[in-house]
Amino acid sequence: MPNMSLHKNPMPVQEPDVRNRNFNEVALGYTEEQAVDEAERCLNCKHKPCVSGCPVAIDIPAFIQKVKEKDFEAAYEVLNRSTSLPAVCGRVCPQETQCECKCVRGIKGEPVAIGRLERFVADYHMAHNTKDAQIPKPNGHKVAVIGAGPSGLTCAGDLAKLGYAVTVFEALHLAGGVLVYGIPQFRLPKEIVRKEIENLKAIGVKIETNMVIGKVLSIDELFENGYEAVFIGSGAGLPRFMKIPGENLKGVYSANEFLTRVNLMKAYQQGSNTPIQNARKVAVVGGGNVAMDAARCAKRLGAETVYIVYRRSEAEMPARLEEVEHAKEEGIIFKVLTNPTEITGDEHKFVNGMRCVKMELGEPDASGRRSPVEKKGSDFTLDVDCVIMSIGTSPNPLIRNTTKGLDTNRHGCIITEEETGLTSREGVYAGGDAVTGAATVILAMGAGKKAAQSIDEYIKNK
Amino acid sequence: EEWWDMYKIVKKKSLNPTVSFMEIDAPFIAKKAEPGQFIILRVDENGERIPLTIADFDREKGTVTIIYQIVGATTKKLDSLNEGDSLQDFVGPLGVPSHTEGLKRVAVIGGGVGCAIAYPIAKKLHQSNAVVHSVVGFRTKDLVILEDEFAAVSDELIIKTDDGTYGTKGLVTDALKQLIERGEQYDEVIAIGPLVMMKFVARLTKEYGIKTTVSMNPIMIDGTGMCGGCRLTVGGETKFACVDGPDFDGHLVDFDEAMERSSMYRDFEKHHYEAACHLFDKA
Ligand SMILES: Cc1cc2nc3c(=O)[nH]c(=O)nc-3n(C[C@H](O)[C@H](O)[C@H](O)COP(=O)(O)OP(=O)(O)OC[C@H]3O[C@@H](n4cnc5c(N)ncnc54)[C@H](O)[C@@H]3O)c2cc1C
Ligand SMILES: Cc1cc2nc3c(=O)[nH]c(=O)nc-3n(C[C@H](O)[C@H](O)[C@H](O)COP(=O)(O)OP(=O)(O)OC[C@H]3O[C@@H](n4cnc5c(N)ncnc54)[C@H](O)[C@@H]3O)c2cc1C
Ligand code: SF4
Ligand code: SF4
Ligand code: FES
Numbered sequence: 020m021p022n023m024s025l026h027k028n029p030m031p032v033q034e035p036d037v038r039n040r041n042f043n044e045v046a047l048g049y050t051e052e053q054a055v056d057e058a059e060r061c062l063n064c065k066h067k068p069c070v071s072g073c074p075v076a077i078d079i080p081a082f083i084q085k086v087k088e089k090d091f092e093a094a095y096e097v098l099n100r101s102t103s104l105p106a107v108c109g110r111v112c113p114q115e116t117q118c119e120c121k122c123v124r125g126i127k128g129e130p131v132a133i134g135r136l137e138r139f140v141a142d143y144h145m146a147h148n149t150k151d152a153q154i155p156k157p158n159g160h161k162v163a164v165i166g167a168g169p170s171g172l173t174c175a176g177d178l179a180k181l182g183y184a185v186t187v188f189e190a191l192h193l194a195g196g197v198l199v200y201g202i203p204q205f206r207l208p209k210e211i212v213r214k215e216i217e218n219l220k221a222i223g224v225k226i227e228t229n230m231v232i233g234k235v236l237s238i239d240e241l242f243e244n245g246y247e248a249v250f251i252g253s254g255a256g257l258p259r260f261m262k263i264p265g266e267n268l269k270g271v272y273s274a275n276e277f278l279t280r281v282n283l284m285k286a287y288q289q290g291s292n293t294p295i296q297n298a299r300k301v302a303v304v305g306g307g308n309v310a311m312d313a314a315r316c317a318k319r320l321g322a323e324t325v326y327i328v329y330r331r332s333e334a335e336m337p338a339r340l341e342e343v344e345h346a347k348e349e350g351i352i353f354k355v356l357t358n359p360t361e362i363t364g365d366e367h368k369f370v371n372g373m374r375c376v377k378m379e380l381g382e383p384d385a386s387g388r389r390s391p392v393e394k395k396g397s398d399f400t401l402d403v404d405c406v407i408m409s410i411g412t413s414p415n416p417l418i419r420n421t422t423k424g425l426d427t428n429r430h431g432c433i434i435t436e437e438e439t440g441l442t443s444r445e446g447v448y449a450g451g452d453a454v455t456g457a458a459t460v461i462l463a464m465g466a467g468k469k470a471a472q473s474i475d476e477y478i479k480n481k
Numbered sequence: 482e483e484w485w486d487m488y489k490i491v492k493k494k495s496l497n498p499t500v501s502f503m504e505i506d507a508p509f510i511a512k513k514a515e516p517g518q519f520i521i522l523r524v525d526e527n528g529e530r531i532p533l534t535i536a537d538f539d540r541e542k543g544t545v546t547i548i549y550q551i552v553g554a555t556t557k558k559l560d561s562l563n564e565g566d567s568l569q570d571f572v573g574p575l576g577v578p579s580h581t582e583g584l585k586r587v588a589v590i591g592g593g594v595g596c597a598i599a600y601p602i603a604k605k606l607h608q609s610n611a612v613v614h615s616v617v618g619f620r621t622k623d624l625v626i627l628e629d630e631f632a633a634v635s636d637e638l639i640i641k642t643d644d645g646t647y648g649t650k651g652l653v654t655d656a657l658k659q660l661i662e663r664g665e666q667y668d669e670v671i672a673i674g675p676l677v678m679m680k681f682v683a684r685l686t687k688e689y690g691i692k693t694t695v696s697m698n699p700i701m702i703d704g705t706g707m708c709g710g711c712r713l714t715v716g717g718e719t720k721f722a723c724v725d726g727p728d729f730d731g732h733l734v735d736f737d738e739a740m741e742r743s744s745m746y747r748d749f750e751k752h753h754y755e756a757a758c759h760l761f762d763k764a
Contacts, residue, residue, distance in 0.1 A: 229572035256707035276708035292529040294746040368741040
């Protein structure tokens, strides 16, 4: 008899007033009992509606069935067939708009907590697995992957499993992409990313850090070096600014800079050599996941007041609901329908305030979104000493500027064939944020997966 | 083929009490490096990422030379390493190479450790048969670096010290002004050194309408255009020094803003420098 409770097993979490002062993971994960109890809520639907919501088509009822049977390693095997980073996706996927929103249990009550179960299984495997990875039989072909974010790592992992000799070239000193430099420790412990990457290395994937492709080697030179195909998963890391006065004052960061200082360079730890401002009052401009992460990091670094400043209303915020709720619980103050017009500084050019205007939502525009319009005479000043701009990023121009014949659109995104990930250059494939602009981990992984299949076909048929 | 994974120090020497020279094993970077480009390094696992200019490179030997001034915690830690030791990370070549094509007569102005950045450009100009006048300035005699190297690639070399203990007393701008007043015609002036120095060189050459290139050195992290921390205002537009530069038109750079931004972490750095010194004193 399935568990007919209308509610998900709640996720155990650190208390808000405790966690907003440390960088440990907020969500603590299910116990075995909770996991099995939650798995019992799954009806094992024949037509598997949930699977259609998952960009990498995990066989959701099959892995949940194994959880019911307490055969967690078998559950892991099911996950492993479709995703190479289950511990990551279980944590950061926007499940509410993907797999879980298609779950029949969500029609009346809450859907099955698919993400939490996925995380449980992946964590169980990490803690208990003692089997050595099986090294696939080499097929004698070499493929290069640019960027060690989720798209590149997935593509590399899938190709390695097919016997390809894969080298991943990563610009930074650490592999992981946004998973290590952007998403903070308290949402995605770096240890987990590191272990997932160790798993890839164990099956033979080579990761060469400190290699900025386009500078140290071009794509053409990769081919000259014997790589038969190239996958570009270079992400969308170029930060946008608002172009308002005062943006170059001391104390104005892009979210990327702020998060990189905190996460990649560990500025939150005592004794780190990388400095970060000791801000008291912080305004984070933007309403996405990135903005929530920056705000919650600022709070944890000791800021007394942290604002989220967003020009539309809360309903339009692109951030995941769970992140917004967590942020609020931790004491982040939301200033919605508010738009910055100028950042002001003191005589030493440190930020001392941000001028804002109130907004209201006007008529829907061509895209159907109601665009915000300024309320006349509503301007006011927020008392802040730090401003973090989190209004979006676009693909870095480095690769497109150094690769002849690689077509990009007017946003700088690489143009690919929908079905295969093939770019305008033979043998060159691309996926993830570099193609779509800033999106999600699982979409990037899906693209890496698809490209790995196409590359395999391309090389086999050459 | 096998990848190297160690950035080994193959040669180290002290150029003056605060400036050292290191040749690093980095074959892939050596193959691509051009004057004006830089690398970013980390000394150890928890180290800060710092940018240093590629002062020279040897494509055959596969080495890259850096010349650094010991100013803070990271450069101090770097200087504690010796020949045979390896660096944790070494990435490059970053930035756009200096534009030297078509230049026939050039004044190269270097200040302090900026001379290390200016030297490879002077050398390249000399190799392409341009007339090179070099003006290099230092605070005092003990700090003079690369004198022989500059002499070898310059048609005229003027050395200035603030206190007159070597060369002639005064500022590099004084010497440049004299050259211009003497009737020298330059296609371009290339000035590399402290921000104040570049600001005043640019102010001077603007009066005479001589195109001037400066090399900007804001605080950087990734060096790939990802963080925006290295941004500058150039001609009213925001530029990222690591990917758009580090060379910019000196007449368009907002130097005052750049000077303010470079002092962002002064207190933090001072504290860490003292901590690093303390650590080495104990060792
Ligand atoms: C703060 C933050 C929070 C987020 N939160 C979530 C979330 O909760 N859920 C979710 O699903 N998504 C989230 N995202 C989005 C998600 O992280 C990205 O969509 C995803 O990481 C994209 O993967 P990718 O592989 O395309 O690129 P990236 O993860 O950006 O990786 C690209 C890699 O390529 C490297 N690279 C770039 N250029 C070069 C070059 N020339 N040579 C060599 N290497 C290069 C980069 O250094 C980087 O390591 C978040 C993003 C941010 C910034
Ligand atoms: C493109 C570029 C090329 C450079 N080339 C050379 C060179 O050839 N030789 C040389 O001696 N110096 C060079 N510098 C400056 C060098 O990077 C700094 O001296 C070094 O980072 C100081 O680090 P520190 O920890 O020892 O000192 P700190 O005490 O941390 O800082 C001292 C000063 O160095 C600057 N600085 C600190 N951190 C950084 C950083 N991450 N990026 C840039 N500047 C920083 C700041 O202005 C600071 O006030 C260059 C800088 C840039 C941006
Ligand atoms: S990968 Fe993401 S979308 Fe797919 S099942 Fe897991 S949580 Fe759902
Ligand atoms: S839709 Fe929901 S209940 Fe049905 S199989 Fe998928 S997870 Fe289970
Ligand atoms: S150093 Fe990060 S963008 Fe230039």
